[in-house]
Amino acid sequence: MTTAKNEHIVSSYEEELTLLAQMISEMGGMVEAAVTDATQALLKLDHPLAQATIARDKMIDEMQRRIDEKAVSMIARRQPMAADLRMIITSIHVANDLERVGDMAKQVSRRSLQIEGLSLAPKFYNGVKHMTTLILHQLQAALDAYAERNSAAAVAVCNSDDEIDALHTSLFRELLTYMMEDPRNITQCTHLLFCAKSLERVGDHATNIAEAAYYLDTGKHLSSAVEDLHRTQVKV
Numbered sequence: 046m047t048t049a050k051n052e053h054i055v056s057s058y059e060e061e062l063t064l065l066a067q068m069i070s071e072m073g074g075m076v077e078a079a080v081t082d083a084t085q086a087l088l089k090l091d092h093p094l095a096q097a098t099i100a101r102d103k104m105i106d107e108m109q110r111r112i113d114e115k116a117v118s119m120i121a122r123r124q125p126m127a128a129d130l131r132m133i134i135t136s137i138h139v140a141n142d143l144e145r146v147g148d149m150a151k152q153v154s155r156r157s158l159q160i161e162g163l164s165l166a167p168k169f170y171n172g173v174k175h176m177t178t179l180i181l182h183q184l185q186a187a188l189d190a191y192a193e194r195n196s197a198a199a200v201a202v203c204n205s206d207d208e209i210d211a212l213h214t215s216l217f218r219e220l221l222t223y224m225m226e227d228p229r230n231i232t233q234c235t236h237l238l239f240c241a242k243s244l245e246r247v248g249d250h251a252t253n254i255a256e257a258a259y260y261l262d263t264g265k266h267l268s269s270a271v272e273d274l275h276r277t278q279v280k281v
Contacts (some may be wrong), residue, residue: 058123065115065136066192072108072143073188077181079105079150080247084177087157087240088170095154105147112140131264135257139191142250142257146184149243149250156236156243169219173241176212180247183209187251191258202255203267206248213245 079098086095116133119125125133183205190198220234220241259267 061115061119061123062129062132065112065119065133068108068112068115069136069139069143070188070192072105072112072140073184075101075105075108076143076146076150077184079147080153080177080181080184080244083150083153083157084173084244086154087160088173090157090160090162092158095157098154099151102147102151105144109140109144113137128261128264131261135191135261138257139254142253146247146250149247152243153240156240159236160233165223166219169216169223169237172212172216172219173244176209176216176241176244179205179209179212180244180251183248184251184254187254187258190255191261194258194262196259196262199255199259199262200267202258203252206252209245209248213241216241 079101082094082098085091086098116137119133120130123129183202186198186205187202189195190202217238220238223230224234256267259265
């Protein structure tokens with residue numbers, strides 16, 4: 046009897062691969078919630094929410110450790126090949142990027158604890174909200190591309206990073222304006238500059254996850270040449 050392409054003779058092996066994918070998905074949900082809460086804590090200066098977000102980062106770190114241990118154990122016991130090996134190896138990389146996203150959320154939360162009573166123009170707050178919406182969409186799209194092994198969707202995620210970078214630059218310039226207008230804003234705005242940079246870095250990690258999804262689907266690395274080609278084709 047011929048075995049189907051994605052079937053495994055040992056059912057427990059298939060169950061382990063499924064569990065590993067589920068762990069990545071669960072960790073993705075955890076970091077998305079962390080980014081959302083960290084941003085809310087920043088915009089509303091909600092210190093209890095910031096402290097809770099910081100405390101929950103330990104759960105994200107623990108999930109990464111579990112994924113790493115599971116992946117290493119599977120490599121040692123199952124000696125996977127081809128697509129299975131790519132899936133297990135990329136899970137380690139994706140978990141690392143998700144852990145770094147959790148760190149970015151923790152840093153935003155810590156910075157928000159240092160900010161008190163700062164009143165800026167609505168344009169800034171709307172910009173932060175818009176940037177958060179974009180990075181959460183990008184992160185979810187990257188995780189979906191990874192789960193579905195969709196290389197085309199992975200390329201689209203990489204293309205979308207330009208918009209986040211542009212928005213970060215806009216927020217950076219606006220904060221510098223506030224600092225020049227009133228030196229009393231320098232300390233508070235410096236914290237906000239670091240918060241904006243942390244959010245921008247979330248987009249970079251989402252791009253890394255998308256590149257892992259591309260590799261998982263194609264077995265090839267998303268080279269800068271291919272990326273530039275698709276950027277030209279997709280950009281409106």
